[in-house]
Amino acid sequence: MDLLLKGMTKGEPLLVVGLVDTETVEKARIIHDTYPTVSAAFGRMISGAILLSSLLKEGQKVILQVIGDGPLKEVVAEADWLCRVRGYVKEPHIHLGLKDGKLDVGRAIGNGILNVIKDLGLREYYHGSVLLQTGEIATDLAYYFKVSEQIPATVSLGVYVDTDNSVKASGGFMIHALPGVSEETIEYLEERLKGLRTVSSMILNGLGPKEIMEEAVGLPLDIIDRKEVFYYCPCNKDRVMDTIVALGKKDIEELVEKGETVNVMCRFCKTGYAVSQEELLSILKAIDRQSEG
Numbered sequence: 063m064d065l066l067l068k069g070m071t072k073g074e075p076l077l078v079v080g081l082v083d084t085e086t087v088e089k090a091r092i093i094h095d096t097y098p099t100v101s102a103a104f105g106r107m108i109s110g111a112i113l114l115s116s117l118l119k120e121g122q123k124v125i126l127q128v129i130g131d132g133p134l135k136e137v138v139a140e141a142d143w144l145c146r147v148r149g150y151v152k153e154p155h156i157h158l159g160l161k162d163g164k165l166d167v168g169r170a171i172g173n174g175i176l177n178v179i180k181d182l183g184l185r186e187y188y189h190g191s192v193l194l195q196t197g198e199i200a201t202d203l204a205y206y207f208k209v210s211e212q213i214p215a216t217v218s219l220g221v222y223v224d225t226d227n228s229v230k231a232s233g234g235f236m237i238h239a240l241p242g243v244s245e246e247t248i249e250y251l252e253e254r255l256k257g258l259r260t261v262s263s264m265i266l267n268g269l270g271p272k273e274i275m276e277e278a279v280g281l282p283l284d285i286i287d288r289k290e291v292f293y294y295c296p297c298n299k300d301r302v303m304d305t306i307v308a309l310g311k312k313d314i315e316e317l318v319e320k321g322e323t324v325n326v327m328c329r330f331c332k333t334g335y336a337v338s339q340e341e342l343l344s345i346l347k348a349i350d351r352q353s354e355g
């Protein structure tokens with residue numbers, strides 16, 4: 063079971079979030095048929111969205127989007143306050159060589175922008191954008207927190223892809239220095255994080271989110287929140303029909319003229335929906351009734 067934990071260090075105001083989401087990222091890999099470099103990039107984006115979702119309130123959602131000039135072009139991951147996550151990649155079949163023994167996510171993404179969009183409910187949105195610093199996602203998220211939210215933060219993400227292309231380990235941690243944290247603690251943390259092993263090696267060694275958080279900060283923690291993580295897409299036929307309605311009368315009439323069943327695939331979960339000619343005609347009738355009324 064994939065798990066997200068949120069904690070506070072005893073004595074010092076450090077917010078620490080830990081995550082193991084190996085099953086979720088493996089599921090995303092299977093749905094989107096991603097090659098290893100893309101699996102690593104996508105996994106880090108998924109984990110990043112989940113870490114950010116730990117800061118949401120009931121009913122809210124966060125969307126991460128990376129647009130770069132590298133071969134991956136675009137990666138999107140979104141997570142809601144219940145740690146339900148989904149996403150998509152524009153180019154699933156990219157695989158580059160290793161860099162320093164790691165999958166070269168930075169080169170695959172290239173230069174570009176990280177967008178952070180928060181759906182705060184009641185049609186209220188927050189939108190923050192930063193230039194990518196490395197394209198490795200974790201450092202870009204830390205930079206986003208510093209620039210857009212004025213929060214000193216550390217983000218570490220790791221995905222390990224096995225030789226059979228399956229995801230063997232995925233997760234991460236995030237530390238926020240809250241107001242009132244001492245200078246000594248900041249210096250201590252900076253030193254400690256320099257010598258830290260990668261998150262993926264921690265997970266491969268069987269560590270859970272709590273052990274990852276403890277290894278990251280080396281300080282006693284109180285766990286304040288715990289959520290199960292899973293890949294979830296809320297799409298259904300009604301939503302597909304809504305997107306057809308949104309095409310407008312002229313486009314729907316063109317679809318009717320073609321005389322074929324329209325096949326729509328959800329880009330988040332790859333579920334296919336067939337919209338029949340009868341259904342298209344009933345949508346047209348409903349639009350006509352609406353314009354008459």
Ligand SMILES: [Zn+2]
Pocket residue numbers: 295296297328329330331332333
């Ligand atoms: Zn879907």
